[in-house]
Amino acid sequence: MISVSILISLLPMSFGCGVPAYPPAVSKVVGGEDARPYSWPWQASLQYSSNGKWYHTCGGTLIATNWVMTAAHCISSSRNYRVLLGKYNLAAVEQGSFEGFPEKIIVHENWNPQNVANGYDIALIKLSEHVTLNSHIKLACLPPAQSILSSNTACYVTGWGRLQTNGPLPDDLQQGLLLVVDYATCSKSNWWGSTVKPTMVCAGGDGITSSCNGDSGGPLNCQGADGRWEVHGIVSFGSSLGCNYYHKPSVFTRVSAYDNWIQWVSFEMLLLENIKT
Structure with a gap:
């Protein structure tokens, strides 16, 4: 029989999550900016x-x-991957960082790379070893199941994606302030129309700040009432017209829509481990 305490410890929820040792420098600055080093430690x-x-x-x-x-669209069966954690500058050797390799990669079974607008753009990577948490590496909090962000909620997209359409890739982690656009607005015909689904989150669309190529799979970080940061979205897609096109906000996989799937994958993997032993 699997110990309940062991199961809970392996599921993607953790007391003390979402609290950086180095709080991010958040502001109402429009446009992407260098993040404070190690302020997004997940x-x-x-x-x-x-x-x-x-x-x-x-x-x-x-x-x-x-x-x-x-994101599921980040995964290709023909590639070998590694995961870096505790990083700020990808070109530098940084103390406290971690290099891990996938033991298994689980892409959502309903993901269809030929139909990104169908949703299910989520994947989980099980690392071959546990990472030791430190001031540069911490766990993210996930939002409550089925929770929906209010319109104009201020969130931050973070990543090493291109600085603008067809622009350079930065070495330093970037952050961009995005305001959430509710589904009723984002699904209007002059916005994303039927391309966007209720299982997605729209944020941005001001024509100035957005996610861009290379940000895919990364988090949409939103601060809860208790001060902890929750990852409400996974960067999924943007407009083919450009990274920061007006009324084409960045679209994210809504994490709260996949709570059961995340829990089940974790549980299933734990069952397999116990069967092997």
């Missing part, structure tokens, strides 16, 4: 190997000491 860099080198491809979120959440 931010992961998903990288793939090519010709002996590693390249950043997507972001991710540490939700348990051996689980990273990212």
Whole structure:
């Protein structure tokens, strides 16, 4: 029989989550900016190997000491991946950082790469070893199941994505203030229309600040009433017209819509581990 305490410890929920040792420098600044170093300590860099080198491809979120959440569209069966945690500058060697490798990658079974607008753009990476938490690496909090953000909630998208459409990739972690756009507005015909689904979160659309290529899979961080940061979204897609196109806000997988799936994947993996032993 599986111990309930063991199960709970392995699920992506943790007391003390969502509280950085170095609080982020949050402001109402419009436009992306360098993040305060290590102020988003659950931010992961998903990288793939090519010709002996590693390249950043997507972001991710540490939700348990051996689980990273990212977008399904970030995963290709033909690539080898690694996960970096505790990073600020991807070009530098940084004390307290962690390099981990996937033991297993689980992409949502309903994900269809030919139909991104259908949703289910979520994947979980089980690391081959547990990461030791420190001041640079902490767990993210996940929101309550089915919770919906209010319109104009101020959230931050974070990542190492391009600084603008077709622009350069930064070495330093970036953050961008985005205001949530409710589903009723985002699904209007002059916004995203039927492309956006209730299982998604829209944020931005002011034509100035947005996620961009390379931010995919990373978190949409929103501060709760208790001061803890919760990851409400996973960067999923933006407009083909450009990264910061007016009335085409960044679209995120709504994490609270997949609470049961996240819990089930964790539980299923734990069952398999116990069967093997």
